[in-house]
Amino acid sequence: xxxxxxxxxxxxxxxxxxxxxxxxxxxxxxxxxxxxxxxxxxxxxxxxxxxxxxxxxxxxxxxxxxxxxxxxxxxxxxxxxxxxxxxxxxxxxxxxxxxxxxxxx
Numbered sequence: 877x878x879x880x881x882x883x884x885x886x887x888x889x890x891x892x893x894x895x896x897x898x899x900x901x902x903x904x905x906x907x908x909x910x911x912x913x914x915x916x917x918x919x920x921x922x923x924x925x926x927x928x929x930x931x932x933x934x935x936x937x938x939x940x941x942x943x944x945x946x947x948x949x950x951x952x953x954x955x956x957x958x959x960x961x962x963x964x965x966x967x968x969x970x971x972x973x974x975x976x977x978x979x980x981x
Contacts, residue, residue: 915949915953919949920945922944922945922949923941923942923945926944926945951975955972958971
């Protein structure tokens with residue numbers, strides 16, 4: 877790097893990383909991986925339940941269980957997020973009821 881700012885840029889890029897920032901980055905990566913694993917477990921369980929419902933003729937034949945499991949898992953995460961943001965049980969129940977009873981064309 878050339879110019880007046882070159883010494884500053886080199887100095888900042890050479891600054892040692894603190895142990896705290898490394899630990900925070902590891903924790904963040906671990907949290908992301910844990911959440912991804914939790915999502916996959918939830919999706920897998922929902923997929924199994926939908927396949928079971930299909931065998932019992934309680935799940936529409938024209939709906940793909942893979943896609944439905946994805947939607948339901950994402951919906952569950954959204955409900956969880958709203959709960960953590962302060963929504964009470966009545967608000968959550970209303971949202972879930974609206975989503976479940978909504979029908980497309």
